[in-house]
Amino acid sequence: MDTLTAIFTRRSVRIYSPKPVPHDMVTDIVRAAMYAPSAGNERPWHFIVLTDRVLLDAIPKFHPYAAMLKHASTAVLVCADLALEKHKGCWVLDCAAATQTLLLAAHAKGLGAVWCGVYPTEDRVENMRKLLGLPENIVPFSLVPLGFPSEVKQETTEKFDPSKVHENRW
Secondary structure: OOHHHHHHHOOEOOOEOOOOOOHHHHHHHHHHHOOOOOHHHOOOEEEEEEOOHHHHHHHHHOOOOOHHHHOOOEEEEEEEEHHHOOOOOOHHHHHHHHHHHHHHHHHHOOOEEOOEEOOOOHHHHHHHHHHHOOOOOEEEEEEEEEEOEOOOOOOOOOOOOHHHOOOOOO
16 A cells, blocks of 8 residues: 555544454554654654553553453554653654554555544543553553454545645735
8 A cells, every 4th residue: 555545545434343363463554654754863662562452452441442442352552661751741642643543554454543632631641551550651642453353444525625725824
């Protein structure tokens, strides 16, 4: 799949088949996420691959928008390591870029995925820290459930809006 096709056809997928996601596919997707741009090449990210059913089922108890984890065989938690921060506050941008790259890679591999925000909602951050035993310098940023889609997302309307494009000045 070429890059523009991946961008134009990627959709948030919340319903997955029971087929497990192979480990090598997850590795490829996380590898792609590590190619995301980052401020000053600080690459402050860490990725936690979740396949333990107990952990996956625990997250929706404190994350109100993660119910799809009950049907996902895998999820990837994108985290920031504040000890790696070179440019204050840029870890948020870096982890967002890594999350988007992860979503596009999953789509290119034929998987469904959806971005579930963790940061900056304090109770989600703290509950994720407790559940996974994260050190204090590690901030859970986003959670991406992965699975083979059991629904086919229909094309959406055109999203390009020329009224939001400005040249040289506002």
